[in-house]
Amino acid sequence: MHTKVRVQSTINGEPLEFLCEPRQSLLECLRDILGLTGSKEGCNDGNCGACTVILDGRVVTSCLVLGVEAEGCQVTTVEGMAKGNELHPLQRAFLENAALQCGICTPGFLVAAKALLDQQANPSEDEIRLWLANNLCRCTGYDKIIRAVKQTAEQMQEVNV
Numbered sequence: 368m369h370t371k372v373r374v375q376s377t378i379n380g381e382p383l384e385f386l387c388e389p390r391q392s393l394l395e396c397l398r399d400i401l402g403l404t405g406s407k408e409g410c411n412d413g414n415c416g417a418c419t420v421i422l423d424g425r426v427v428t429s430c431l432v433l434g435v436e437a438e439g440c441q442v443t444t445v446e447g448m449a450k451g452n453e454l455h456p457l458q459r460a461f462l463e464n465a466a467l468q469c470g471i472c473t474p475g476f477l478v479a480a481k482a483l484l485d486q487q488a489n490p491s492e493d494e495i496r497l498w499l500a501n502n503l504c505r506c507t508g509y510d511k512i513i514r515a516v517k518q519t520a521e522q523m524q525e526v527n528v
Contacts, residue, residue, distance in 0.1 A: 376437040378403070379447025387434040393427075394418045396434035397444060405445035405474045409503075416502030419475035420444050426482045428475075428501075445474035448481060456522055457481055460515040468506035475502050480516045488527070489520050 371386040378401065387396045394411075397403040397420070406429055409417030413431040420429045421443040422436075448455035457480050460466070467473040476499060483490060483498045490498065495516050496509070504512065 372435050374435055374438050376440050376442055378437075378442045379444060385434075389433070389435055391434045392430050393420070393422075393432040393434050393437055393442070394429040396437070397429060397442075400434075403444050403446050406478075407471050407474055409471055409475075414503070415472065416475040416479065416499075417472050419478045419502065421478060421482050424482075426479050426501075443478065443481075445477050448477060455481065456519045457484070457516065460519045460522075461512070464511045464515040464518065466507060466511040466515040472502060472504045472506075476504070476512055480512075480519070483516070484520055484523065489524055490516075492517060 369388045372389055373384060373386055375382070375384045377383070383401065385396060385400045387400060394406055394408060397406055398408070406420060407417040408430060409415035411430045413428040416428060418429040419426060422432065423440045448458060457477055461473065461477065479499055479502055483495065487494065492513055495513050499512065
């Protein structure tokens with residue numbers, strides 16, 4: 368019998384409490400316990416980025432973080448990007464630029480790109496490519512994704528002027 372641990376976190380701005388086994392990954396907790404299925408399991412060894420979330424301001428692959436490590440932390444998943452029915456500008460840009468196909472990698476790219484734009488308002492193409500280098504896509508290639516991130520940065524700059 369496995370002992371479960373109570374974890375209190377703020378996930379997508381909402382204080383939540385859940386029970387998990389000490390060995391369960393944050394990805395498993397998000398998907399299987401909390402029903403937040405946006406983060407995808409691609410490789411389960413930290414190499415593809417499909418499960419990327421923001422944990423206390425840091426971009427992490429949630430398959431390599433234990434759920435118990437989220438105790439007292441702020442977690443942002445792809446579900447936390449939209450405000451109600453209004454998509455985040457990055458989500459709109461991905462749609463407008465056809466920067467997705469099968470969708471497995473898309474949540475990780477979106478969350479990682481959000482973290483980049485939260486830290487750096489107007490990154491260069493090289494900076495975007497470097498920042499997203501830990502996220503793999505097997506369908507689209509990367510040019511449309513890079514264009515979507517660049518477009519969002521430019522639009523957000525215009526709004527903030």
